Amino acid sequence: NAGVTQTPKFQVLKTGQSMTLQCAQDMNHEYMSWYRQDPGMGLRLIHYSVGAGITDQGEVPNGYNVSRSTTEDFPLRLLSAAPSQTSVYFCASSPGVGDTQYFGPGTRLTVL
């Protein structure tokens, strides 16, 4: 099993550009989530999904969109990047709600 994979590892964007951060898991997990990690702020939940076709907002959803068309994939879209979205983004998955979440290696995003 590859576990949770994320691409790209690094990305630099200009303000106003759009992009999609990819996340995939091969563990047949129902629950997937996106976090951002900023110095001194800890991990903050952006969006999450309890199963294919179901998504919901976390603590900091503004500026981000998600969809979950398959169990394996949970992409995170930035529609119009802003410097405030400079951060490290982690995707995680778990068998279900309340279970241990397993994290991907992260994507470091810089918005100029």
Next chain:
Amino acid sequence: EDQVTQSPEALRLQEGESSSLNCSYTVSGLRGLFWYRQDPGKGPEFLFTLYSAGEEKEKERLKATLTKKESFLHITAPKPEDSATYLCAVYNTDKLIFGTGTRLQVFP
């Protein structure tokens, strides 16, 4: 408001010097408390899950305990390879809430 607070923010230990990290939480419906280890540039790595007060889990030099208000991560005779940031998180219904972590440095 649901909250997770970790202390201290940073901890420097000599190799072999045992200590404890604290995680205090306020959440309306605890479904589990999780400890993770995070190395620089990496994603969090799962260590322990605790579900009820009085529960304890151990792994090598680490031992996690849980009360109704807080959890401790005890590190016995740490080694330099234990240096990392340790994160605590609790589930509130369907969301995982993280503390800001304790950055541990162990010197030889």
